[in-house]
Amino acid sequence: MPLRFYNTLTQQVQPFVPVEPNVVRMYTCGPTVYDYAHIGNFRTFVFYDLLRRVLRLNGLKLDHVMNITDVDDKIIRNAVAQGKSLADYTNLYTQAFLDDCATLRLERPERLARATEHIPEMATAIRKLEESGHTYRSDGSVYFRISTFPGYGKLSHNDFEGMVAGARVDVDSYDKTDARDFALWKAPKPGEPSWDTEIGSGRPGWHIECSVMAIEFLGATLDIHAGGVDLIFPHHENEIAQAEALTGKPFANYWLHSEFLLVDGQKMSKSLGNFYTLRDLCGELGHAPEAIRYLLASAPYRKSLNFTMDSLRSAATAIDRLRNFKLRLESAKFDDGRNTKIVDAGEEAVRTFYHALNDDLNTAEALAAIFEFVRETNIAMDEGQFFSGNREGALNVLRDFDSFFDVLKPTAPAGGLPDAEIDRLVAERTAAKKARDFARSDRIRAELLEQGVILEDTKDGVRWKRK
């Protein structure tokens, strides 16, 4: 199946065709680095990662830009409150964000763009918008006049016609002339950071940052612009207005939006206080990053996903099942031969897997295909119908799975026994067991368990894994 996505702009699932064959110019809205990101935020960042992977699976080369908003009201407020410079304050959370992304195995975009490093370009864009009559000034701030952009509302499918027609344009007013008008440039305030630019002193509004950096790096028309659904209005709507007023060209061909992570049926958010950071979950609560990644990836991105500790444990168990399967494939002894039914099942699973991913990233269906294969193959192994010639093919199914989901490799524990030491203890226990010294063998088993190592006695011998 050719790759296809649901496009918020057209409200339809459409085949994905980049402007330039084989290359995808993509812009995704990144974090505002005023605090640690919570896992609701990371649902969207995981979505970007999956999006990148599915595009590459389709042979497309990526040119992906993600912004880091390192200047905004909250950042300024917090930095001032802590007596820190803007840079000191934002560097801390930028690094934390990047570390968290690495923990969740998120691929790095080709480019990360920090807003404060592109202020002159923003000023130039605003000047051009002023020259073409899309703006007005008020108290040193510059506002975008949405009545000058007829397409306003086309992304969020809001009809602002009546409002715009009825708006009285009062050039001399110091207020916004229309409730929907938004700030491109904010006047400097005492005690707050500001930049001297060709349009005067001040700092950029949030929306202009994305439009300008996207155009700067990727050109007037993007293939994909993505973000969370809460950004559709007003952020992305405003981005379109600015960018298209500036270039006269469509800003993005495909708009992709991920749904929220919910807690007890409500949006996870800082303001509601119902959030967990990655550090909360992986630190004191002891959850594995892979489980979080799996959970966030397991439901299709356009469906809101209810987060519970149960679902997180459930994700961890599901990963265990896959790891056990892999371990069994690698360690069990099989008779010579090859079962073509298993070969066919593997091919079918992989086919269904990719088919589902190409269908607007249907990760739930993709997972189902893999688990079905796992069950079929386990049964074959139980019945002695799985042979050495099947091993490689079955492992390849898992490799395909993991090149996308990326959860099979356990995150290395800090400290812990080295492999060689574990092997030694296992051998010691096996010897004790053979001598029917069960007290001793049980003691070694318990010791290893305490160190987070689980032993499994199988008919082909003992194997171990880390918890």
Add this chain to the structure above:
RNA sequence: GGCGCGGUAGCCAAGUGGUAAGGCCAGGGUCUGCAAAACCCUUAUUCGUCGGUUCGAUUCCGACCCGCGCCUCCA
């Protein structure tokens, strides 16, 4: 009020105009010195409610009920 999303088993969650994927939990079993682990099996006559179209609807249409989100910053 406008716009958008959703209501499928105990929980999470796919899906199709032809009779309900998958994961977790639970129960049962295989294996085992005992365990643990692992593996297997079982678990929705039913898809928010009521109408309509149809040979047939969970799937299409209409109405209604409920939940959530955006409309101010927000992934």
